[in-house]
Amino acid sequence: MSQSPVTIEVYGADIICASCVNAPSSKDTYEWLEAALSRKYPGQPFSINYIDIEQDIKDSRQLEIIEKIREDEYFYPLVMVDHEMVGEGYIQLKPVFKAMEALGYHGE
Secondary structure, three states: OOOOOEEEEEEEOOOOOOOOOOOOOHHHHHHHHHHHHHHHOOOOOEEEEEEEOOOOOOOHHHHHHHHHHHOOOOOOOEEEEOOEEEEEOOOOHHHHHHHHHHOOOOOO
16 A cells, blocks of 8 residues: 555535536535545545635645636546546546555455
């Protein structure tokens, strides 16, 4: 496994994405993902952060992603695993698990 815990970022907003009708909200996606990853990789630390695209963000890399979401290049919620996009809009677990396992995590 990598030396430091993997960082997962969930970008989203309170308003559900217009093209993501019937999808869970960004916050719900964040909470669901955190629970699913904790169950799948117990005892394997990772950090998961929710980034509200409507707040003032100082990090230039995060700002770049937020701008692309605002310009409709990406849908939200958008999930990044160690700075690599693994899903946008309607999030599925399989690509997230695949990215985690590529970084040395072992599923139960």
